[in-house]
Amino acid sequence: MAIQTASEGRVGWWMRMSARPFSAWVVFGGLIYLGLAIFAYAIPLLSGGEGLSVALMMLAAVPLLASFAGLTAKRWGFAVTVGVGAAFLVIFGLLSTSVLSNPANPLFWVVFSGLPILLLVAAFSFVSLRHVKTGLARKRYLASPRSSGGLVTLAVVGFVIGGLLVGNIAATTITRLLDQGGQVADVRIVRDAASAPEPFVPATLTIAVSNSVTWFNGDAMVHTVTSDTGGFDSLDLVPGASFSHTFTQPGTYTYHCTPHPWMRGTVVVQP
Ligand code: CO
Numbered sequence: 001m002a003i004q005t006a007s008e009g010r011v012g013w014w015m016r017m018s019a020r021p022f023s024a025w026v027v028f029g030g031l032i033y034l035g036l037a038i039f040a041y042a043i044p045l046l047s048g049g050e051g052l053s054v055a056l057m058m059l060a061a062v063p064l065l066a067s068f069a070g071l072t073a074k075r076w077g078f079a080v081t082v083g084v085g086a087a088f089l090v091i092f093g094l095l096s097t098s099v100l101s102n103p104a105n106p107l108f109w110v111v112f113s114g115l116p117i118l119l120l121v122a123a124f125s126f127v128s129l130r131h132v133k134t135g136l137a138r139k140r141y142l143a144s145p146r147s148s149g150g151l152v153t154l155a156v157v158g159f160v161i162g163g164l165l166v167g168n169i170a171a172t173t174i175t176r177l178l179d180q181g182g183q184v185a186d187v188r189i190v191r192d193a194a195s196a197p198e199p200f201v202p203a204t205l206t207i208a209v210s211n212s213v214t215w216f217n218g219d220a221m222v223h224t225v226t227s228d229t230g231g232f233d234s235l236d237l238v239p240g241a242s243f244s245h246t247f248t249q250p251g252t253y254t255y256h257c258t259p260h261p262w263m264r265g266t267v268v269v270q271p
Helices: 006-018 022-047 050-071 075-099 108-131 148-180
Strands: 187-189 204-208 212-217 242-246 251-256 264-270
Touching: 022 050, 022 075, 022 108, 022 148, 050 075, 075 108, 108 148
Parallel strands: 187 212, 204 264
Antiparallel strands: 212 242, 251 264
């Protein structure tokens, strides 16, 4: 009678895992990357937009959990990853038009790398789901990395790394230009304002009545300067854009940013 020790059990587990088909590993790795990327984007937001940050972390849990469904290499597992892959493709597709035009946007690397990786995950999930009944081992491109499936995966990974390197160079240039702009503005929206302790600098500006105030968006994201009581609204201020408002009545005027309501500032108008 054989007695299985704990270490033999671990070896057995490792044998079972390494016997998983290549496509299951691609789906697993892709979804893990996606979840970690969303999570990494959400962490700095904790200091400002706690609600948004927690919501994004819960969103990140979806691909992280689904990745293990893909690793089962079973019919239900690939059904789950097809669904999750398609849902995130829609979300990233909707974000892509505004985010991909600006490499300095903090979401750029998430969307730029996420889209091709999601396409890879969705394609491998879909084809695996179709062939799982007859056995993935019979399709070399699903079973082994030494196949056309492996080459496609390598090409996607190479494309993502190359694009991120170029995007990083562009982001450095854009950030430097933004840092040098807006020197004559009264209030500056700082870099990474959505997670900055003081997004508007100065946080409180004091002026004499009948004077105007100019805000400059020095961040790589769109923000607004919006009165809490409806007196003025810049609407969307793209990176590098300015907005001016003349205060004709003394008083204390508080304002915020519409997409990031935790970004707050004050103008004190003295008689
Ligand atoms: Co904002």
